[in-house]
Amino acid sequence: xxxxxxxxxxxxxxxxxxxxxxxxxxxxxxxxxxxxxxxxxxxxxxxxxxxxxxxxxxxxxxxxxxxxxxxxxxxxxxxxxxxxxxxxxxxxxxxxxxxxxxxxxxxxxxxxxxxxxxxxxxxxxxxxxxxxxxxxxxxxxxxxxxxxxxxxxxxxxxxxxxxxxxxxxxxxxxxxxxxxxxxxxxxxxxxxxxxxxxxxxxxxxxxxxxxxxxxxxxxxxxxxxxxxxxxxxxxxxxxxxxxxxxxxxxxxxxxxxxxxxxxxxxxxxxxxxxxxxxxxxxxxxxxxxxxxxxxxxxxxxxxxxxxxxxxxxxxxxxxxxxxxxxxxxxxxxxxxxxxxxxxxxxxxxxxx
Amino acid sequence: xxxxxxxxxxxxxxxxxxxxxxxxxxxxxxxxxxxxxxxxxxxxxxxxxxxxxxxxxxxxxxxxxxxxxxxxxxxxxxxxxxxxxxxxxxxxxxxxxxxxxxxxxxxxxxxxxxxxxxxxxxxxxxxxxxxxxxxxxxxxxxxxxxxxxxxxxxxxxxxxxxxxxxxxxxxxxxxxxxxxxxxxxxxxxxxxxxxxxxxxxxxxxxxxxxxxxxxxxxxxxxxxxxxxxxxxxxxxxxxxxxxxxxxxxxxxxxxxxxxxxxxxxxxxxxxxxx
Numbered sequence: 001x002x003x004x005x006x007x008x009x010x011x012x013x014x015x016x017x018x019x020x021x022x023x024x025x026x027x028x029x030x031x032x033x034x035x036x037x038x039x040x041x042x043x044x045x046x047x048x049x050x051x052x053x054x055x056x057x058x059x060x061x062x063x064x065x066x067x068x069x070x071x072x073x074x075x076x077x078x079x080x081x082x083x084x085x086x087x088x089x090x091x092x093x094x095x096x097x098x099x100x101x102x103x104x105x106x107x108x109x110x111x112x113x114x115x116x117x118x119x120x121x122x123x124x125x126x127x128x129x130x131x132x133x134x135x136x137x138x139x140x141x142x143x144x145x146x147x148x149x150x151x152x153x154x155x156x157x158x159x160x161x162x163x164x165x166x167x168x169x170x171x172x173x174x175x176x177x178x179x180x181x182x183x184x185x186x187x188x189x190x191x192x193x194x195x196x197x198x199x200x201x202x203x204x205x206x207x208x209x210x211x212x213x214x215x216x217x218x219x220x221x222x223x224x225x226x227x228x229x230x231x232x233x234x235x236x237x238x239x240x241x242x243x244x245x246x247x248x249x250x251x252x253x254x255x256x257x258x259x260x261x262x263x264x265x266x267x268x269x270x271x272x273x274x275x276x277x278x279x280x281x282x283x284x285x286x287x288x289x290x291x292x293x294x295x296x297x298x299x300x301x302x303x304x305x306x307x308x309x310x311x312x313x314x315x316x317x318x319x320x321x322x323x324x325x326x327x328x329x330x331x332x333x334x335x336x337x338x339x340x341x342x343x344x345x346x347x348x349x350x351x352x
Numbered sequence: 353x354x355x356x357x358x359x360x361x362x363x364x365x366x367x368x369x370x371x372x373x374x375x376x377x378x379x380x381x382x383x384x385x386x387x388x389x390x391x392x393x394x395x396x397x398x399x400x401x402x403x404x405x406x407x408x409x410x411x412x413x414x415x416x417x418x419x420x421x422x423x424x425x426x427x428x429x430x431x432x433x434x435x436x437x438x439x440x441x442x443x444x445x446x447x448x449x450x451x452x453x454x455x456x457x458x459x460x461x462x463x464x465x466x467x468x469x470x471x472x473x474x475x476x477x478x479x480x481x482x483x484x485x486x487x488x489x490x491x492x493x494x495x496x497x498x499x500x501x502x503x504x505x506x507x508x509x510x511x512x513x514x515x516x517x518x519x520x521x522x523x524x525x526x527x528x529x530x531x532x533x534x535x536x537x538x539x540x541x542x543x544x545x546x547x548x549x550x551x552x553x554x555x556x557x558x559x560x561x562x563x564x565x566x567x568x569x570x571x572x573x574x575x576x577x578x579x580x581x582x583x584x585x586x587x588x589x590x591x592x593x594x595x596x597x598x599x600x601x602x603x604x605x606x607x608x609x610x611x612x613x614x615x616x617x618x619x620x621x622x623x624x625x626x
Contacts, residue, residue, distance in 0.1 A: 206483055206491040213469055213480050220467045223429060224537060225455040225484030234490055 045181035056192035059286035060246035062273040064239035070279035073215035078141040082122040083247030084262020089114035097167035107171035115244045122240020130232035152259040164258025199282045278331025380443030382407040388437030397423040409575045412586045415596035421579045458544030462534040470523035485541030512536045546576040
């Protein structure tokens with residue numbers, strides 16, 4: 001019956017697949033979730049934290065960009081800055097090796113305060129850029145990101161200048177030291193999974209559907225009663241929440257934070273991650289992050305092995321970005337969709 | 353003007369308050385333009401338009417291309433604010449209100465060139481229009497078929513005969529169906545006054561019949577302004593006519609008077625088609 005379809009909202013241009021395909025998609029993601037949950041049984045701590053942990057955290061921050069760019073049409077370059085601010089704030093209000101700055105509040109006070117400050121900043125950035133479109137949104141948010149980078153570099157009283165902070169402990173609660181690799185891995189996995197499911201859910205809820213309306217046709221949205229600017233700012237606030245949680249986890253995993261964490265280079269890297277993965281679906285952010293982390297981790301050694309300077313790994317990432325954007329403007333998601341569509345039509349199944 | 357502000361604004365009223373609004377509406381015209389002008393650079397698209405439309409009145413605005421008809425609608429909805437002059441909606445000065453605030457007060461419009469969400473299904477288009485004038489615009493809770501809003505979506509789709517394409521992306525619809533959908537979007541919620549911008553353009557004779565049926569079946573308290581080149585449609589569904597030429601109003605009257613007017617025949621009805 002037609003009525004039974006009303007629970008599922010078809011997202012514009014994103015997925016017009018029939019129900020069986022939906023089940024298959026869910027099957028894939030459930031399988032992936034199971035693998036990730038069981039991973040600590042087989043994987044080394046290095047793989048858990050340095051590969052998968054980093055991927056999930058960068059994926060979360062890229063997810064906040066994907067939410068704004070993919071559903072709202074707003075390319076915000078301020079998401080890494082929101083994460084960086086949250087990371088700095090958890091260090092300032094929580095603990096670090098610098099008792100002259102850190103306030104050593106318990107984590108359950110410091111973490112919410114850090115998130116509130118970062119979300120307030122992300123919302124303010126949204127309020128500044130929500131009335132602009134395209135290149136102007138990019139320029140305003142890039143200006144904010146640059147300003148924050150130079151602030152952290154030059155301010156010593158709060159951000160400790162270019163040294164930043166080191167030896168940042170993760171909290172201990174429920175009798176578990178969350179700094180231990182497996183515990184931290186599960187903490188990261190929980191929040192990454194929660195962010196992913198929430199974004200997917202909201203994309204089909206009234207708020208997300210209306211956000212996609214403002215992306216496709218802002219003038220018509222005004223003409224049917226939506227305050228487009230308010231809706232965009234609310235989207236920035238929600239995206240900032242994901243980025244802020246990602247920023248705190250980043251600091252707990254990385255054990256340090258410095259201006260480079262949320263610098264211009266990191267900002268560009270995050271954009272590359274989101275675009276390479278694909279802005280059409282939330283999973284793209286995590287795919288992009290995985291490719292980036294693997295390249296960053298192994299390209300260096302591989303380059304040295306063939307007699308090149310290891311620092312050229314950024315060149316490889318840049319070349320990869322160029323190739324993907326040239327051949328698939330919708331990222332790895334787009335490649336996958338085209339490839340699976342071709343595979344299905346070749347095996348004679350209904351291409352749908 | 354004074355009374356209207358006491359109404360619950362921002363949210364679309366429940367059915368019971370519509371009667372209240374109609375009572376307040378007795379104090380003023382549904383649409384009242386005073387000295388409205390709109391310039392685009394050196395071009396005066398509208399010059400000193402003064403126009404009132406009573407609540408429930410149905411009015412056609414006629415004129416050749418470039419007469420300023422669509423600009424007039426844009427000034428009423430706020431898509432483009434007027435360069436000078438004031439716009440009142442049911443007595444309330446809305447000149448400086450953004451479009452969405454006017455829509456939430458019961459104003460609706462359709463667009464001459466369909467301005468729809470091409471990638472979304474018919475149902476989602478109508479759903480967004482209903483959501484825009486109801487509570488829960490920021491809701492994270494998913495919708496269900498039993499929700500009141502989904503029921504009004506279903507009945508609106510039935511009203512414009514689009515049941516068979518409910519789940520199709522709008523971009524795949526025929527031109528006539530897209531025009532029908534435009535009308536469904538304008539009827540969402542509790543409209544008090546609707547601006548139709550050439551709703552019959554490109555429709556087949558059958559579809560024109562449907563359009564006339566929908567317009568004449570609207571509840572008596574809903575007034576509208578219709579811009580229409582097709583006289584057979586325009587003059588059958590209105591009680592008054594405003595003729596525009598070069599951004600000015602040059603004649604107002606009943607359909608019969610306008611049809612009989614020699615000046616009008618010379619300017620518009622004679623050579624204006626094409």
